[in-house]
Amino acid sequence: MITLQQxxxxxxxxxxxxxxxxxQRDNRLSGKPLLVGGSSDRAVVAACSYEARRYGIHSAMPxxxxLRLCPHAIVRSGDMELYSAKSREITEMIAGKAPLYxxxxxxEFYLDLSGMDxxxxxxxxxxxxxxxIIRESGLPISFGLAxxxxISKVATDExxxxxxxxxxxxxxxxxxxxLAVEKIPMVGRETGAQxxxxxxxTVKTLSEVPISLLEAWMGKNGIALWRKANGIDESPVVPFYEQKSISTESTFPADTIDMQFLHAELxxxxxxxxxELRQQNKLTGCITLKLRYSDFETVTKQMSIPYSCSDHILLEKVKELFKKLYDRRLLVRLIGVRFSHLVQGNYQISLFDDKQEMIALYQAIDQIKNRFGWEYLMKGTNVIPPGKKDTVVKKDILPYFK
Structure with a gap:
């Protein structure tokens, strides 16, 4: 049996x-300071080349x-559909050979190769x-083995x-x-400065700080930081097909064919x-829509999408699925939405063409939802569920993402 130490x-x-x-799409860009993101002055940098980083540029920078730091940098708008397709291509290569990934x-990928020696x-x-992978995809890739x-992640970075x-x-x-303390995952700019x-x-100095002192400084994060500084990590490699999906469904009090209500529920x-995706810092690459008709026939349809967690992008895809799926013109009893093929990531990488205001808006919306509950702020739709004409619907719903 393989132990954690082995x-x-x-x-x-x-x-x-x-x-x-x-x-890869345009080899004339190789070796040049390249920025991926929106082209307007108020857009943000989603990614930048090593050549651009030498000027102090980093992702999420306005x-x-x-462009003030590097006026001659080349800007390319992002293509999340292409990046998602390339990501899936690499995933298939790894899935076809790795025993557990x-x-x-x-x-990014973790592979558990325990016992293969x-x-x-x-x-x-x-x-x-x-x-x-390099030969078949044409893309550079690094790995750490530990x-x-x-340790494997830090080794990859090195x-x-x-x-x-x-x-x-x-x-x-x-x-x-x-290594500098900032090399440890979870040590960002603010924690590093502290x-x-x-x-x-250095990590050596950090590893020698008494764990009780680190806890006093940073609470529970201090304990986690001490463990990382000492190279301790028992977290397992979670098989990709077992990654948690996020879903919700609603059975209506009365079967309905009211399109306005159904779209509002969607x-x-x-x-x-x-x-919930953004709360978990995850993106979805697949949407599944479920319908149950009044005769209890249940149908589902799914589609792969460019990885995202942004409301306005996901809503567009969900409505597109509904339009394709709902074809019997019967009363609907239940509707459900599920996001799967989840990976770590945040909304910034899918907002290449959006400005800082869009990212700031998402942050503000999520702050309000964190404080008061997710249902406190939602897209402007005042509907009364079928069969519940006496239901009082909130009037403080703010319309956004028109």
Missing amino acids: RTIAHFDLDCFFVSVEC MKTA EKSSID KFFGSLKWTTALRKS SNKL AKPNGQLEILFGEEKTFLAP LRRRGVE VRMTEKIAF
Whole structure:
């Protein structure tokens, strides 16, 4: 039986994924400072090339600021449909060869190779897989190989661009020790600055801070940080097909054919679970719509979509599915919406053509929903459910995303 200490975990990460896809589409962009995002002054940078990063540019930076730092940068609008297709292409390559894998984001994967050393040699096998992906997809990809997910991810970051790095069992703390504290996942700019103000600049120093002191500084996050600094991570590789889906359905008090009501329900349910997606920092790549007619016949239809968690994008797709699915013109008893093929990510990557105001709007909406409940703020639709004419409907619903 394989124990946690005996595990072998590979972390694969497609280098500058959106940028690499754009360079593959137009090789004249290779080696140049490239920004992927909206072209207006008020848009944001969704991704940038290594050449652009040398000017201090980073993702989520206002496009206007990025172009001020690098006036000669090339801007390309994002193509989430193409990026999603490329992501699925890489996923199929990994799925066809890996014994167990987790798709943790649109461009990152964890593979559990525990026990493979007895047959192939994990490093040899992983190197061969990386070469195969590069050859077949034409995209650069890096990997880290270690005893847990944390170390393999940090190793991948150190191996970039387009490289590989193995950290042998027992050498985890030695590998982490000289790295800056910001190299540890979950240590962002604010946490890093807080640690540096206290004289903690390297992972080695962080690992030596008493856990009780870190807890006093940062609460429960301090305990998690201490564990990471000491290379401890027992989290399992979660098989991709077991990734949680998010769904909701509604059985109506009375069967109905009222299109206005049905569309309003679609809006309500889509907004509800889209908010759950953003709460979990996830994107969906597949939507399933379910209808049950008055004669109890149940039908479903699904479609793959560019990865997203944005209300206005998902609503458009849900309504498109409903239009294709509802063809019997019978009374409807139940309707359901499900998001699956979930990966980690946030709404910024699907808003290439939107301005800062759109991202700020989503953040403001989610802050209100977090405080008062998801149903407090929704797309403007005042409807009364069939059979409930006496129902009082909230009048403080704010219309948005017209």
